[in-house]
Amino acid sequence: MDSTKEKYDNHKDDLLLRMGLNDNKAGMEGLDKEKINKIIMEATKGSRFYVNELKKEKQVNQRIENMIQQKAKITSQQLWKAQVQVDRFAMELEQSRNLNNTIVHIDMDAFYAAVEMRDNPELQDKPIAVGSVSMLSTSNYHARRFGVRAAMPGFIAKRLCPQLIIVPPNFDKYRAVSKEVKEILADYDPNFMATSLDEAYLNITKHLQERQNWPDDKRRYFIRNSVENDKPGNKVNKLNEHERSISPLLFEDSLPDLQPSGNPFQVNSEEQNNPQILENSVVFGTSAEEVVKEIRFRIEQKTKLTASAAMNLEYLIISFSLGKFRPVQDSIAAPRDMDGIAPNTMLAKICSDKHKPNGQYQILPNREAVMDFIKDLPIRKVSGVGKVTEKMLKALGIITCTELYQQRALLSLLFPETSWHYFLHISLGLGSTYLARDGERKSMSVERTFSEINKAEEQYSLCQELCSELAQDLQKEGLKGRTVTIKLKNVNFEVKTRASTVSSVVSTAEEIFAIAKELLRTEIDADFPHPLRLRLMGVRISSFPNEEDKKQQQKSIIGFLQAGNQSLSATNCILKKTDKDQFVKPLEISQKESFFDKKRLERKLSHQDAFKETMNKQSLQKSQPFQVLKKMNENLETSENSDNCQIFTCPVCFREQRLISLEDFNKHVDACLDGPSISESAKTSSCSHASSTEVNKEENVHYSFSLCEKQNYEAHLKNREITLANCVDLEGALDSSSKAECVDTLNNRLSKEEYSSLPRKSFNIENGLQNFCTVSLENEDLTLLSRQESHQPYSYEVITGQTLICPVCNLEQKTSDLTLFNEHVDICLNKGIIQELRKDKVNPVNQCKESSRSTGGSSRVQKTVTVTKRPGLMTKHSASKKIKPNNSKHTLDTFFK
DNA sequence: GCGGATCAC
DNA sequence: TATGGTGATCCGC
Numbered sequence: 001m002d003s004t005k006e007k008y009d010n011h012k013d014d015l016l017l018r019m020g021l022n023d024n025k026a027g028m029e030g031l032d033k034e035k036i037n038k039i040i041m042e043a044t045k046g047s048r049f050y051v052n053e054l055k056k057e058k059q060v061n062q063r064i065e066n067m068i069q070q071k072a073k074i075t076s077q078q079l080w081k082a083q084v085q086v087d088r089f090a091m092e093l094e095q096s097r098n099l100n101n102t103i104v105h106i107d108m109d110a111f112y113a114a115v116e117m118r119d120n121p122e123l124q125d126k127p128i129a130v131g132s133v134s135m136l137s138t139s140n141y142h143a144r145r146f147g148v149r150a151a152m153p154g155f156i157a158k159r160l161c162p163q164l165i166i167v168p169p170n171f172d173k174y175r176a177v178s179k180e181v182k183e184i185l186a187d188y189d190p191n192f193m194a195t196s197l198d199e200a201y202l203n204i205t206k207h208l209q210e211r212q213n214w215p216d217d218k219r220r221y222f223i224r225n226s227v228e229n230d231k232p233g234n235k236v237n238k239l240n241e242h243e244r245s246i247s248p249l250l251f252e253d254s255l256p257d258l259q260p261s262g263n264p265f266q267v268n269s270e271e272q273n274n275p276q277i278l279e280n281s282v283v284f285g286t287s288a289e290e291v292v293k294e295i296r297f298r299i300e301q302k303t304k305l306t307a308s309a310a311m312n313l314e315y316l317i318i319s320f321s322l323g324k325f326r327p328v329q330d331s332i333a334a335p336r337d338m339d340g341i342a343p344n345t346m347l348a349k350i351c352s353d354k355h356k357p358n359g360q361y362q363i364l365p366n367r368e369a370v371m372d373f374i375k376d377l378p379i380r381k382v383s384g385v386g387k388v389t390e391k392m393l394k395a396l397g398i399i400t401c402t403e404l405y406q407q408r409a410l411l412s413l414l415f416p417e418t419s420w421h422y423f424l425h426i427s428l429g430l431g432s433t434y435l436a437r438d439g440e441r442k443s444m445s446v447e448r449t450f451s452e453i454n455k456a457e458e459q460y461s462l463c464q465e466l467c468s469e470l471a472q473d474l475q476k477e478g479l480k481g482r483t484v485t486i487k488l489k490n491v492n493f494e495v496k497t498r499a500s501t502v503s504s505v506v507s508t509a510e511e512i513f514a515i516a517k518e519l520l521r522t523e524i525d526a527d528f529p530h531p532l533r534l535r536l537m538g539v540r541i542s543s544f545p546n547e548e549d550k551k552q553q554q555k556s557i558i559g560f561l562q563a564g565n566q567s568l569s570a571t572n573c574i575l576k577k578t579d580k581d582q583f584v585k586p587l588e589i590s591q592k593e594s595f596f597d598k599k600r601l602e603r604k605l606s607h608q609d610a611f612k613e614t615m616n617k618q619s620l621q622k623s624q625p626f627q628v629l630k631k632m633n634e635n636l637e638t639s640e641n642s643d644n645c646q647i648f649t650c651p652v653c654f655r656e657q658r659l660i661s662l663e664d665f666n667k668h669v670d671a672c673l674d675g676p677s678i679s680e681s682a683k684t685s686s687c688s689h690a691s692s693t694e695v696n697k698e699e700n701v702h703y704s705f706s707l708c709e710k711q712n713y714e715a716h717l718k719n720r721e722i723t724l725a726n727c728v729d730l731e732g733a734l735d736s737s738s739k740a741e742c743v744d745t746l747n748n749r750l751s752k753e754e755y756s757s758l759p760r761k762s763f764n765i766e767n768g769l770q771n772f773c774t775v776s777l778e779n780e781d782l783t784l785l786s787r788q789e790s791h792q793p794y795s796y797e798v799i800t801g802q803t804l805i806c807p808v809c810n811l812e813q814k815t816s817d818l819t820l821f822n823e824h825v826d827i828c829l830n831k832g833i834i835q836e837l838r839k840d841k842v843n844p845v846n847q848c849k850e851s852s853r854s855t856g857g858s859s860r861v862q863k864t865v866t867v868t869k870r871p872g873l874m875t876k877h878s879a880s881k882k883i884k885p886n887n888s889k890h891t892l893d894t895f896f897k
Numbered sequence: 898g899c900g901g902a903t904c905a906c
Numbered sequence: 907t908a909t910g911g912t913g914a915t916c917c918g919c
Contacts, residue, residue, distance in 0.1 A: 049909050059902090135910040137906090150906085153909040196906050386904045416917065447911060483898080493909085499899055538911085543898095903916080 030145025036160060040147070043156045052493035060388055064395045067414055071396070074413055083409035090408065090424060098344075098433045099365065102288050104188075104202040105348035106295070108181070111198035113140040115177055116167045118305050128165045129157055134449070137169055174198075177303050184298045188291065193345075193435040201345050201435050204291055211291065216283045219290075221297060223280040289362060346431025347373070349383045370429040374401045382426050401427050440546060444479065445487075446470045447538025452491050454531040456524050463520050464513050466539040471509035479544055480505035484515040487538035488523060495536075498523060501543060512541060 031039075044050045108114070112130040117123045117140065127143035129136045133154040146161035154166050178197040185192045189202040211219070284294040299305070347363065347370065354361040363369050378399055380390045396414075398404050404411075405427035412420045425431065446469045453459055463486070474480065484506070485499040498519040506512055516539050524532055 044909085047908080053909095056902095132910080134908065137910090151910085155908050199906080384904070388903060418916065441913085442915095443913065445912060449910060451907090485899090495901080497900055501898060536910090540913090899919085901917090901919105904914085906912090 031147055031160060033147075036147035039159050040156055043159055048492050060391060064392055067392060068395065070414060071410065074410070078413065079409055082412050086408045086412045086420075086424065089421075090428065093424065093428055093430060097367070097428075097430060099367075101203055101205040101344075101433065102208055103345060103348045103435075104204055104288070104292055104295075105345070105352050106185070106200050106202065106292075107352050108198040110138050110140050111177075112138045112169060112174055113143075113167075114305050115174055116170075118303075119173070120167075123165060123167070126165055127161050127163060128167055129154065130167050130169050132166065132168065133158075136166070171197075177305070180302050181299050184295060184302060188295060189435075191435060191437060193437065201348060203435055204288060208286070208288060208291065211286050214286070219284045219286070219294070220281050221284065221294070223282065344429075344431035344433055345435065346382065346426070347429060348431075350377065350381050367429075374427070374429045377401045379404055379426065384422065385426075401429075441477070441479070441544065443540055443542035443544075444470065444473055444477075444481075445485075445538055445540035446473070447487055447536060447540075449489075449536045450534075452533055452535060453537075454533045456531065459520060459524065459532065459534060459537070460517060462537055463516050463539065464509070466537060467513035467516055468509040470539050470541060471507060471512055474507050474541065479541075480507035481541040482506070482543035482545075483541065484512055484519070485540040485542065486516050486519045486523075487536070487540065488520075488532065488534055489536035491533045491535045493535070496523070505545060506541075512539065 113128055116128065116130060125142065127140065127146060127148065129139040129143050129148055131137045131154055136148070136150060136152050136154055136157055138150045139148045139157070143157070143161055143164055146157075146164070148157040148161050148164060157164055157166070174197050178194075182192075182194060182200070185194075185200055185202055188204050188207045192200050192202040194200045282297075284290045284297075351361045351363070351373070363373050379385050379393060379401055380387075382401075385393075393399070393404070396407060396410065398407050404423055408420070408424055408427065411423050414420075415423070446466045448462075448466065450462075453462065482503065482505050483499055483501040485497050488496045488498075490496075500515050500519055502515065506515065
């Protein structure tokens with residue numbers, strides 16, 4: 001696919017150009033540059049998008065201004081000192097230059113468009129683009145002559161080129177083709193790095209070595225003539241020149257290729273003996289250039305993508321001679337050499353459009369050639385230098401890499417270390433010598449753009465939809481994370497993100513939504529009484545525990561179970577010990593190491609650091625849940641004892657209820673719960689809306705608990721099952737951080753001992769609700785453990801005379817002995833944990849939650865869902881029967897067609 | 898850890 | 907009428 005960077009997003013600092021104009025020479029049948037610019041400008045000017053672009057541009061200009069001011073303050077003394085330091089660093093870098101590999105970068109230009117053209121001959125010779133009216137992914141060369149580019153909205157493209165055919169993308173197909181290509185690439189470098197469907201880096205050093213000793217036949221490939229073609233003996237070189245003509249389909253699909261041991265594209269011996277077929281063969285040489293030709297040839301055969309379909313492979317070969325000096329830090333990175341991975345991807349990438357399209361470029365294997373190549377290279381060509389960086393550097397008079405090198409001292413004073421190190425690497429022609437393999441994923445997200453949505457209810461529904469999607473995606477990869485981030489873009493294109501991190505991982509739609517909902521609600525409340533006018537919403541999850549974390553968690557579970565009810569200090573010891581044992585000492589990272597390699601190593605180590613940090617923080621914060629709980633109780637008391645007229649936020653209709661008494665508020669909640677529709681309750685509550693948008697969070701805490709309690713009470717009466725789990729989903733008014741703690745606290749069941757030591761503050765409300773269930777913490781250390789691992793034994797305190805129902809297995813226990821009952825629960829729970837360890841699937845706490853839902857308070861919960869259309873209160877079962885907002889063109893069907 | 902920004906594709 | 911979705915990283919709090 002075409003990169004936005006080089007195409008639509010041009011590197012002229014003129015806004016007009018930034019908006020998508022290109023400086024390509026326009027072909028005869030296309031449009032000339034000025035005309036293209038004019039059309040784009042007409043389509044853009046006055047739009048909200050454009051206004052936002054101007055705003056962003058102003059911010060960048062401000063940054064530049066600040067930088068210039070900072071520059072003015074720099075003394076020559078400082079500059080001189082910086083120069084010395086930077087040069088020392090540069091010298092070390094120079095010494096560490098690792099030049100002993102051959103890297104190939106392959107880029108399948110206009111990939112999506114090429115595939116579409118291949119599969120639909122009618123599209124041949126027509127301007128096409130893949131994408132939608134709002135956004136194009138790529139365009140073919142024909143369309144480019146009209147200025148139609150990747151990352152351009154389709155409707156603008158249509159103005160540029162009315163006959164443009166916009167083909168909706170078919171990613172499954174592209175993936176399939178990509179897979180075919182990758183199978184070929186693997187023959188040359190099993191550890192090649194694919195950066196996208198249409199781009200890959202190969203380290204062919206090893207292959208080249210082996211290849212030197214191969215006989216001709218092992219490098220011979222046969223061209224099978226097809227109907228449309230072609231003179232016998234047509235050389236591959238010639239085929240490559242026919243960039244826009246129809247290439248022959250030279251091989252059958254059924255050709256036995258990719259035999260692990262054999263030479264994939266060699267025909268069988270029978271055919272080999274046929275002189276005519278032999279005549280149609282080509283032998284590729286042993287050089288890197290020949291290898292790349294061979295790769296292209298094979299790809300063309302296999303995918304049947306013809307050159308005329310603009311299936312151009314652009315590649316660069318960089319060969320470096322082996323540096324004599326092998327610095328110490330290379331031994332740190334030794335494992336990567338064992339992986340068969342090595343050199344500089346940066347340069348490979350830079351050059352990929354040197355001879356576009358269908359060109360090839362080789363940098364000779366010596367430093368001079370590299371520096372010569374770098375010399376006049378605009379820094380914008382470097383991957384990682386975007387339009388903002390380009391503009392900032394331009395303000396310092398830096399456009400080329402030479403200038404970048406000349407200003408190295410200044411840059412070290414104006415930019416953060418990471419940045420100027422990066423710049424220095426670029427200006428020396430240094431890049432990563434490591435082809436990063438697929439690392440662990442760090443986040444997963446869903447986001448969607450739509451026409452304006454400003455109704456809160458719809459926004460919540462949408463949010464829930466996104467959470468469900470995300471949960472599904474998470475499940476596919478078996479991931480769970482601790483940080484949930486929502487992303488909001490309003491109709492003016494202003495983007496906001498809001499995040500919340502909890503102490504135990506979440507993964508289900510319900511869990512994610514419980515957090516996302518609060519984040520969203522905070523934003524809605526903040527703008528009240530104005531609605532959020534959204535054009536995009538997204539949900540992201542991150543902070544996935546790495547392998548170390550998981551092991552650690554398992555260890556602590558096992559450790560805890562083994563330790564039983566032993567003292568907490570013992571548990572602490574376990575944690576401390578494992579903490580010590582678990583982490584290898586961070587390796588000293590020499591400054592001489594490649595910037596890119598260093599970054600990679602840092603990333604690796606940061607996993608460990610992150611975990612250690614977490615541990616430390618947990619130690620520091622170990623008493624937090626206790627404090628939170630205590631604080632909530634205090635709040636309860638404060639609220640109850642203070643003025644009866646307060647500001648409440650109804651957890652059902654989300655409306656603020658101002659200056660009404662608690663009793664009235666509860667009546668309101670009742671009305672909301674029982675009322676026929678949300679509009680009714682909204683009507684009621686709208687009367688009490690006040691101008692202030694400030695929400696009293698403490699009171700929210702209080703009243704959300706009141707609601708929880710209410711529901712729990714009903715559950716209790718109905719099924720005599722005691723649980724707080726409903727609160728997790730039901731409470732709708734905690735601010736996100738308290739909420740997180742609340743969830744933690746509730747998820748982590750508490751022992752009888754913990755219970756007994758809690759300062760007794762009930763969650764009572766004045767409607768006669770009994771203090772039927774109270775939780776407490778025994779001490780802070782247990783909390784530490786509970787934050788570390790939520791699956792821990794817990795006990796119940798029950799009102800005497802009640803039927804005991806195990807919250808894990810959900811079966812009634814024929815015992816009135818609390819000790820026996822608790823033992824049963826422990827056994828059940830342990831079973832759950834064993835399952836968890838084995839299948840990483842079953843979460844006893846969730847089981848508990850689920851069972852309480854399906855039996856206990858669920859009737860009330862479901863009623864709430866149905867009546868109020870609040871997605872947050874939906875159960876798993878009711879979620880599928882989601883109620884869609886009425887009277888709106890923005891139905892969910894529209895969003896998720 | 899959070900939020901805004903930048904970047905790539 | 908109308909300017910995407912996903913993932914990563916960095917910096918300054």
